[in-house]
Amino acid sequence: MNSAATARIAFQGERGAFSEEAALKLLGADIVLVPCPTFDATFSAIRSQAADYVLAPMENSLAGSVHRSFDLLVASDLHIVGEVIIPIVHNLIGLPGAALDRITSVESHPVALAQCEQFFIMHPRLKRIPAEDTAGSVREVIRVADPTRAAIASKRAAGLHGAQILQEHLEDDRENYTRFFLLAPSAAQPQEFPAADKISLVFQLAHKPGALHHALEPFARRNINMMKIESRPVHGRPWQYRFYLDLQAAASDPGFVAALAELALHAVELKVLGSYKSAETAPAGKFVSEGIQ
Numbered sequence: 001m002n003s004a005a006t007a008r009i010a011f012q013g014e015r016g017a018f019s020e021e022a023a024l025k026l027l028g029a030d031i032v033l034v035p036c037p038t039f040d041a042t043f044s045a046i047r048s049q050a051a052d053y054v055l056a057p058m059e060n061s062l063a064g065s066v067h068r069s070f071d072l073l074v075a076s077d078l079h080i081v082g083e084v085i086i087p088i089v090h091n092l093i094g095l096p097g098a099a100l101d102r103i104t105s106v107e108s109h110p111v112a113l114a115q116c117e118q119f120f121i122m123h124p125r126l127k128r129i130p131a132e133d134t135a136g137s138v139r140e141v142i143r144v145a146d147p148t149r150a151a152i153a154s155k156r157a158a159g160l161h162g163a164q165i166l167q168e169h170l171e172d173d174r175e176n177y178t179r180f181f182l183l184a185p186s187a188a189q190p191q192e193f194p195a196a197d198k199i200s201l202v203f204q205l206a207h208k209p210g211a212l213h214h215a216l217e218p219f220a221r222r223n224i225n226m227m228k229i230e231s232r233p234v235h236g237r238p239w240q241y242r243f244y245l246d247l248q249a250a251a252s253d254p255g256f257v258a259a260l261a262e263l264a265l266h267a268v269e270l271k272v273l274g275s276y277k278s279a280e281t282a283p284a285g286k287f288v289s290e291g292i293q
Helices: 018-027 039-043 067-075 110-114 117-122 134-144 155-161 211-221 254-266
Strands: 008-012 032-036 053-060 079-087 091-094 105-108 127-130 149-153 164-167 177-184 198-205 225-233 241-248 267-276
Touching (some): 008 039, 018 032, 018 053, 018 079, 018 177, 039 053, 067 177, 091 134, 105 110, 177 267, 211 254
Parallel strands (some): 008 032, 008 053, 079 267, 105 127
Antiparallel strands (some): 053 177, 091 149, 091 164, 225 241
16 A cells, blocks of 8 residues: 555544544644544545545543444444554633633533533533534634633644633543544555554354353463453344454464454454554653644
8 A cells, every 4th residue: 555644534523633633643744634524424535535544533541432433444344554542632722812710611522521520510600512523612612703612622723723722631531542543445554654463353243152252262372462352232133242352463473363263163243354553652742742732
């Protein structure tokens, strides 16, 4: 696959969204950013030739998995070729010249509002207003030009819209991170990416005693580390479930190949979602100093 450093990258949200920060961290400043209004539009961007890659949030360290992203990934023909993790720093953002003691309402994505619970406990007079995304809430605050309205979003969103940060670090827990996948129509790694050492797959098992044990035992027997497991309902099949698995292994490792073959004997369905380099979790504030926020 050609270089991803100058590619068109689709992401859900508006300019200034945390997904945009993640794309810039992973691929650099020369990419072409393609904002999309919904997750469905984001995952369709490659098929419609609007983008070369998709950058999608998959999991937050506090809120858990982004289930819509996982469901769309399984239903698509896209492959995971990269991973990036960024700290989520929530800021109170208002009009230039606005002041916290004059703010009466705060809008943002519902997850962002929920991650700032202590801030709202300290300021019970503030009304919470759910919005489609964090960056869009900043744009709306600037559009209506009401000094009593504020948004919760990234420092990058404030800069892009000419807004003012009224208070930093509203998040309840500083250890707040989101993991994103870079998705491509081909499983081939972008030429500038390091060697893959992590694999994600999804499978479904028959309902019988010991099915999950027999599915996972081949990996344990070969000392392959399981980094995550999660179940999700299968749409259209009540009370049936798929299992998502992250493994610390290279796709070419003979041990993994043999274990995957054993899993296939027990699985009703099995799909390898991708092989990629495991991302490091950087401390909050690192990207501000690098100019990415």
